[in-house]
Amino acid sequence: MSDDLSEFIDKKIDDLNRKVDKNRIRIKEDNMLKLVETVFDDKTRLILFSMINKGIFKSITGAISTGKEANVYYADTFDNSAVAIKIFRIDAPSFKKMRQYVEGDYRFKKVSGKRSGFIEVWAKKEFKNLQRLKQHDIPSPKPILVERNILVMEYLSDGEYVLPLLKDSYPIKPNKLYKRIMEKVKILYRDAKLVHGDLSAYNILYNKDTDEFFIIDVSQSVLEDHPKADEFLLRDLNNLNNYFAGIGVNTIELNKLYKWIRGEEADPILISKYLI
Numbered sequence: 001m002s003d004d005l006s007e008f009i010d011k012k013i014d015d016l017n018r019k020v021d022k023n024r025i026r027i028k029e030d031n032m033l034k035l036v037e038t039v040f041d042d043k044t045r046l047i048l049f050s051m052i053n054k055g056i057f058k059s060i061t062g063a064i065s066t067g068k069e070a071n072v073y074y075a076d077t078f079d080n081s082a083v084a085i086k087i088f089r090i091d092a093p094s095f096k097k098m099r100q101y102v103e104g105d106y107r108f109k110k111v112s113g114k115r116s117g118f119i120e121v122w123a124k125k126e127f128k129n130l131q132r133l134k135q136h137d138i139p140s141p142k143p144i145l146v147e148r149n150i151l152v153m154e155y156l157s158d159g160e161y162v163l164p165l166l167k168d169s170y171p172i173k174p175n176k177l178y179k180r181i182m183e184k185v186k187i188l189y190r191d192a193k194l195v196h197g198d199l200s201a202y203n204i205l206y207n208k209d210t211d212e213f214f215i216i217d218v219s220q221s222v223l224e225d226h227p228k229a230d231e232f233l234l235r236d237l238n239n240l241n242n243y244f245a246g247i248g249v250n251t252i253e254l255n256k257l258y259k260w261i262r263g264e265e266a267d268p269i270l271i272s273k274y275l276i
């Protein structure tokens with residue numbers, strides 16, 4: 001980054017801080033900077049500050065998850081609630097692998113070859129996909145805002161703690177949960193026209209108190225007409241079958257499951273990968 005730009009951003013951050021101070025808004029500034037300082041670029045921090053200034057949240061109070069492609073934080077809001085903030089790394093190492101999920105999606109035809117432009121599309125894609133899930137009543141975090149590489153969404157908790165991943169919690173009624181999740185995967189495909197693309201017990205949160213589940217992490221989800229949609233759907237179904245079989249559920253055979261969702265038989269070459 002040029003010195004001029006860096007200076008400009010520093011000045012903007014100072015201005016924002018001053019404005020925020022003037023409004024007597026409490027920010028745990030040290031905390032926030034410590035959390036985001038090392039991993040994120042100046043522009044990311046600038047957007048976070050402007051979000052605080054707009055009242056989207058009050059302060060980032062902790063990290064939920066730090067991963068290769070994104071970090072997820074929780075933040076307090078001004079109405080004493082909380083939001084989850086997913087910040088995609090501009091320097092994500094799997095940049096090349098990520099491209100296959102965007103190419104072939106008419107919604108993102110003009111994808112920039114530049115990393116920052118691409119990650120921006122990636123964040124927007126997750127936002128739009130979350131909107132689609134909500135429209136079709138598929139349990140998932142409600143999307144609130146997306147700006148550049150930052151996605152703000154509903155924070156999923158049991159009222160006190162963040163919800164655990166399904167893989168770390170034993171469901172109350174595993175057989176019923178298997179069916180309930182598969183019903184939603186069918187709606188996701190048939191009505192929302194989406195294939196998750198990374199669906200497994202790692203991307204489903206589960207609330208033991210209420211027996212509710214939530215599908216998360218839909219940045220890589222693709223439309224059903226994506227060239228690899230069938231392959232991704234099979235992989236998703238296989239992941240879920242493996243998890244549920246592992247906890248004693250009598251799962252439906254993969255090809256039957258695929259046909260029930262898709263309405264037609266799976267390509268024998270594709271399915272042979274899973275029938276060893």
Ligand SMILES: Nc1ncnc2c1ncn2[C@@H]1O[C@H](COP(=O)(O)OP(=O)(O)OP(=O)(O)O)[C@@H](O)[C@H]1O
Pocket residue numbers: 064065066067068069070072084086141153154155156157162163165202203216217218
């Ligand atoms: N809306 C949310 N509410 C609460 N927790 C969340 C929310 N979204 C994500 N998380 C938590 O953050 C973790 C990472 O989120 P997500 O799966 O969307 O990102 P990811 O790209 O898979 O990150 P990673 O590279 O770490 O796998 C989840 O496993 C979950 O524990």
Ligand SMILES: [Mg+2]
Pocket residue numbers: 202203217
């Ligand atoms: Mg994930």
